[in-house]
Amino acid sequence: MYCGETAPWDHFPKNLRIGEFLDPLQVIVEFFSTGQPPEQLRKLEAWRYFVVEEEYYNDPKLGPEPLLLRYDLHLRLMEAAYLKLLKFKDDNIDTQSIQPGQLENERRMWPYFPADFSGEELSDPYAILEQSFDRYPPQAYRDNLHAWLHVALSTRTDFETLPPGEIMSFYENMRRLCNGAWLIRQRESGNAIMKS
Structure with a gap:
């Protein structure tokens, strides 16, 4: 599929190994083994803080390494989620029917259940992943993450490169992608x- 000015290979995963590409x-x-959604979303919000403020990220003990790790984790999550979506569409899989009471059981049994989605989502x-990638295809997602990394590690904020409205829009998209991936992780991982 050719998306405007983006060549199809721009959407190809660049950060996954062959086994991860296949699964x-x-x-x-x-x-999510590095933290459940509340922790992941807190770290994402902390990253956003350094994107919009004049301060730059520098952990007192570890330096920039935790932010670099966060960047890598989100790149890999995005690419894996995109592959899951493509496989779902290619296999023409009907949406798994949710059994009566399943959402209530998940809400009660899981340590985290997203609150900001409709019952249909x-x-x-x-559908959450599809909406996320409609707004930010993989290469746009990579470009935004890269810009976020640079701005968060810079001594100045560049609102010409990253306007505040775009920062918030991308942040909300990242939250949605994380929550959609969590639902898939919980339902499909076995x-x-x-x-507890």
């Missing part, structure tokens, strides 16, 4: 994380 769910599982996390 992108393992990347999604790995992403909660029933079909691939090893849903439950409340």
